[in-house]
Structure formats: C-alpha cells, structure tokens
Amino acid sequence: MDKKSMLYDLIEEYKLKHKKSAEIFEKASLYQIKGGSHNLRLFEPFPFYDVWCSGSKVLDVDGNTYVDFWQGHFANILGHNPKIVLDVLIDYFKEGQGLTTGFPGEYQKEFAELILQQLDADKIRFTTSGTLATMYAIMLAKAYTKRTLVMKVGGGWHGAQPYALKGISVYDNGMENLESAGLPPGVDSMIIMTRFNDSEDLEAKFRQYGEEVACFILEPFIGAGGFIFSHKDYLQKARELTQQYNTQLIFDEVVSGFRFHPGGLQSLYRIKPDLTVLGKAIGGGLPLSAVAGREDVMALCGPDAKMGQKVKFDGGTFSAHPASMLAGLTYIKYLIEHESEIYPRIGRLGAEVRKRIEEIFTEFGFNVKCTGYGNSVTKNSSLVGVQFLHEKIERIISPEQVWNPEVCDFEIREKIFKLAMLEEGFNIFHGYGGISAAHTEEEIQSSLDAVEKIARKWKLQI
C-alpha cells in the first residue's frame, strides 16, 4: 500500500470518529482561516475540538479520549490544568481578583526575584508571548551594541517576529530562506545564518561579520528544529566569540527554560548569556513570557535610558497580568520544590520511549531514529521526536537533517503516524512529544504498545 492510500484510509477512519468536530470545523472555517488561529493546531483533515483536559488526558466533543503528548505546545510540564494552579486561581477569582487592573500587583516582585535567582540574572521584565520577548531581547541587543546584524541558527524558531523569520523550517540546500512575506525591507541581509552545533561555522561567521553583529540568538535545546541539545563546547564557543566581538548572547529558553531544570539549560551547562528569553511553562498555563539579563542592557527599556538608545519594551496592556503572575509563581515554585522527583522521572521515561521506539521500528524493518537524546550535561530529556528516514543514519544531529525532505519523511511523521496514533488513543506531535509529570508509566507503556501495533500493521501493508 502506498502512502497516499494509507493516509486516505486513516483520514476516513478519523472522520467517522469525529463527526461533531467536523461540524464545528466547517462552521469555524466560515469565520476563521482554516478554522483556527494557530496553524500547528489545525492538522489534516481537521482538528478535534476538546471539551475537557486534565493531567495526561484530553476528551473531545465526540467523546474520544486521548493521552496527550502535545501538552499545550510542550508548555504543560505538570500536565493539563494542574490542581495546584487551579486552586490558587479559583481562590484569587473568588476574592474578586485576577483580571487585569493596570497596577503592578503583589506577586510580581516575588516572581521576578524567584526567576532571577534561578537564572542568576540581574533584572527581568515580563511580557505576554515568547514572540514578543525574543523581539524585545533583540531590540535591546541592537540598541546596546548600536549594531544592526542578528545572527541565528538554521532551524531556530523564535516566534513570528521580523528579526527571526529566516532559516526556520525550509530546507533548500541549507537553511537561508526568508520565511514570511510582509517584512521590513532589508531584513534578509540583516539576519546572518549559522549552523546549529557547528563551532567552525560559527567562528567563520564571526570572522566575517562579527564587528557588526548585535546578537547571536539560539535555543540551547533546539525545539521546532528537531529536539537537539547543544554541545557544551559549542555553547562555550558561542560565549567566547560573543565576548570577543562584544556581541550580545541571547539564549531563547522558551522551550528549554523549565523543561529540564528550573534554572534553565544555562544552569546545567553553567554558561551565562547576556539575555535570556523565557515563555511557555513560565505562566503556569496562562500567557506570560519574560526577558531577563544584565542590568546595563535591561536598563535600556527603562525611563532613564538615553534617547537614541531607549528601547520601546515598555508597553503591553496585559504584560505581567495578575493571574499569570500568580499562576506562574505557583507553578515555578512547585517545579523548584519537586525538582528531584520530576526531572529524573520524566527524563528516564523519555529515554525509555526513545530506546523502545527505535527498537520497534528496527524490528519491523523501518529506518526510524528518535531525537531528544541527552548528552554529557543533560543525560536524558522528556521531549521525544521521531524521524522517519529515507536511509539509514546513525543519529539525527542537525535541524538541516530534520527539515531536509531527502533525509526525513515529514508526511509520515506529521500526517500518517499522527493519525495512526490518534486512532490508538494518543495525541502526538513531532512524532511523539512531551512527557509530563502527569503521565503514568502505564500510559507510556500503552503508547509503546500502540507504536508496535502500528509498525506491525505497516509491515504487512507496505
């Protein structure tokens, strides 16, 4: 059976089980482009609409339940709607509080102090999304250095903001493409691309452009680029070069911030950037993000900054929203207090899943490799990617491999395997996704049984 027929059959099965979702989608599409507001949520043929999410589980309008490994774009390290956060929010709302006020609120100071202690940074400012926070961090770096160029890695995703929409997921003999229309003129030549985990390329790019580069922004664990950790010597090289060329080093820890350690990956690698961007888990399930870093750089968004260097990172009707402050504070405190239980467990589960998935597919004759492997610094990780390969490769080591259609089969991963796992009761993303503290060992084992069932079936079909 070819891929087209497999996909066709899976779509037909999916439609049978999702009749109410189909109706909602049809109506939603009258009012919204493709029936929604975030393309990643709108998979083919249409998304299921959830009515209840708790812990590891999701229930949809048609009565289907799924064990969910998408977990709110991987933000939900404690699973969906954790009671510890709901309880404090319910009390807060019962007191008649929690909606926006336009005042700083009582929790902001405590939360700022807590995050700064975790990162060992000087100052922090909160905003509402990872996208805004990376944009502000880059603006701060440009203002501080009085330079214009931004360096980023191929496969790096920093949200849809003008300074980072190049070299994200389009592979074209490398990752150098501007990936959005509507950007300011000249932005293409303003963004310098370098290869992730490639110290030689980084050195060469710094030799060529270093004196004009305002910042080097990267994810120490590349998320959308394929779930790959930085090598320690690569991050060290990045730190050395940015210091040598007076360039700001920005760690985008929107994904990695609280996923592997409450102090971010920087605390595990013991490498301090000039600026850090946090998002996703920091809000405990509510919209929140932050830029934290050096006092002299952060000061440029304050009222006392010199005109000409002052950065307009000073708005945001909903920045530091009172409910997000309380939810985030509660969540991050919990992660810190339970660090020794949570992180080793979800990391171990991730390692087991990677090992078994590779074994299963190998047993049935498929070329499949997982990503999310730890290294000497990080050991294990709770984020698991699964890549379906066109030919045998020992290990996926770069975003270029993940996005090169001649290396990895995107259609099998994001369409066929996705629908096949949904059919078995598991909602996956990037081939598997994020293991949260709410997932049980039994659920993980059942997900592996489902993978085995699918691999066995494919073996007979192909």
Ligand SMILES: Cc1ncc(COP(=O)(O)O)c(C=O)c1O
């Ligand atoms: C590493 C990274 N940076 C920035 C962003 C943008 O964050 P947001 O979606 O909150 O705007 C994302 C989102 O997935 C991300 O993964």
